[in-house]
């Protein structure tokens with residue numbers, strides 16, 4: 539066990555994943571495992587701690603693939619389904635460990651309460667339903683997970699507030715379209731940055747490749763990884779060739795140590 543942060547990409551795809559059901563797009567038909575992308579999430583591990591950022595519809599498969607048998611908590615970026623729909627599948631962790639801590643904006647917790655009302659029910663709760671301990675993330679207020687400090691970063695996904703997270707030299711951002719100079723300051727100095735790059739063409743609520751690369755140039759980390767990728771970005775191996783030396787496409791099950 540080590541105090542170094544290990545980040546495993548559990549999923550690196552956009553909301554429909556790659557392949558898209560029924561699609562005959564060449565990237566969706568690719569046999570390269572790096573072109574198969576589950577919904578976006580990362581596992582943060584150190585010293586026996588395991589946390590995930592987001593808990594989308596592929597959460598169960600991701601936990602099985604990475605053989606995660608203990609979960610210390612879930613950090614939510616925002617409430618969209620590709621980041622939250624897997625919450626029911628915390629049941630095996632809940633049965634073994636008890637209440638599972640979640641960390642989220644108040645607005646995200648309200649949304650989870652609507653969509654997973656039975657999880658938050660206090661009276662006559664169904665015995666098979668899991669229970670979470672809610673930790674609200676306040677804007678600009680760092681919080682602890684295990685023995686590490688997390689700095690929340692406020693970004694915008696079109697008009698929706700989304701949290702990015704900085705842990706030491708590592709910053710994780712997804713579903714970003716714009717970042718204010720004040721929030722950029724919180725990211726500066728990170729050695730490793732993960733950021734979303736949807737496709738080549740512009741999009742209303744996501745960085746395209748050009749915007750993601752401009753953001754990376756401004757931060758100038760030692761290494762950057764792109765995630766939340768759509769089939770329209772192209773084949774993994776082709777896109778990788780045109781990226782700057784310090785920038786890589788993330789792919790499912792890639793692990794990096796910071």
Ligand SMILES: [Zn+2]
Pocket residue numbers: 552553578618620621713766
């Ligand atoms: Zn998303």
